[in-house]
Amino acid sequence: MDLATLWPQLSTAAACLDAQQQLHVPNPALCELLGLGARRLEGMTLASLAPARPELVEAFRRVLAEQRVVQLRDVALGDASGAMVAVDLTLSPLGAGGALLEVHALAPSGRESTAQLSESLRGFAHEVKNPLAGLRGAAQLIARRVADEGVKELADLVIAEADRLAQLANRLLQGSISSPFAPVNIHEVLERVAVLLASQGQAVVVRDFDPSLPPLRGDADRLLQLFLNIGRNALEAGADRVGLRSRAEHSARIHDRIVRLALRVDVIDNGGGVAPELADTLFLPMVSSRPDGSGLGLALCREIAAEHGGALNYRSRGDETVFSLLLPYGENHG
Incomplete structure (x- = not known):
């Protein structure tokens, strides 16, 4: 499939920003969120989307200068009716001096929040x-x-x-894709992941859990999907060993903030790793190392992490690839 086919399938509202901070190829989810057509959004500047938040421009500059992801929380964007839509924004560096803009709508209170x-x-x-x-x-x-x-x-x-x-x-x-957040025993989720991965191949699944970790609020099904996507990617990359590790992390950095206590889950594999040319764009939509891959799996994983107020990153060390999910305790959305 080409970009024109896959881009509309991304549920996150998104667009590309050029070096002049102008929007290009806004996806249908962004058009629907703001009630504006693609032609209206094409060429609009980042500043014009949220004139009350001048720090957006500075955030864009930091993304380009430091080549890292920056998040801004609870930003008010104007829609076609003149009303304001509360969102979280994520800016990720792209090539040629641009950035990917992702817009995560914050659920309003009451029954009107049903999609x-x-x-x-x-x-x-x-x-x-x-x-x-x-x-x-x-x-x-x-x-x-x-x-x-x-x-x-x-x-x-x-x-x-x-x-x-x-x-x-x-x-x-029922008109709602997401479940209300509830207490989640992360080890029950990871145990389910381990059984599913073991049933799909010859890989050995190694569990390394901290039994003292308390539950956290979240959507167990969405977290299960996140870990399954990462684990299946590892199997497809030729891994014959996948590790699932849970730890508590104090004073953890999640994007631009420090949280007092976070849950850290590492998925460790000995597969083929991440191609060097994909290192900076791995979590972006449409990026895949497989000819038949859609490039939406890891983008969805990062979307799920953002829904929980967390962050998903990866690193390579020797012959191992490690994907790490950080989720804050006591600060989860939902």
Whole structure:
């Protein structure tokens, strides 16, 4: 697929900024958020989007000068009706002196925060529930008829994943993609990830958990998706060993702020690593090292991290690649 096909699929509102801070190729999500057509947004400057926040211009300069991601929280953008939309902004460096602008809408209070989904998406959610029910029923029959405990465990895994997809379909039908945040035991999420990864190949999954970590508020399904995306990328890169490690981190830096206490989860693999030419753009949409890759997986992972007020980064050390998720305790959105 080409950029024109994949760019509209990104759920995060986004656009490219040139060296003069002018918007280019705003995606449909940004147009919908602001109620403005692509032609209206094309060529608008960063400053004109939020005239009350002059620090946006300085943030853009820091992105170019330091070649790092900068986030700004609770920025008011004007929409087509003249009303203000509260958002978080992320600026990421691109080549040729530009930046990628990502806009994360902050949920308003009350029932009006429920997302309005298209009828086609609702139809898809409705139709997918039927084959999921059949898949779940077949797995239940297998679990009842076989004596092999290993096969029963795999059948239970199929049932659990079918239930997770059915819950997602229900959320779509109810008009909300995201669940309200609730206390999450991160080790239950990571254990599920470990079982799923082990079922997909010959890789050894190593668990290194800190049992003293308290729960944090979040969306367990979204976090599961984040870790699964990273783990599956590792398997596709040829890893035969994937480590899942949890730790507490004090005075952690998350983008431009220091938080008193954060959860750190590392996904460590010995696969082929990240190509040097992708190092600066790995988390951007449409960037992939695989010919058949969409380049949306890691962009989605970073989107999920941002939803939780956190940050996702990676580093290579020797023959290992480490993706690290930092989530603040007591400061999560939702």
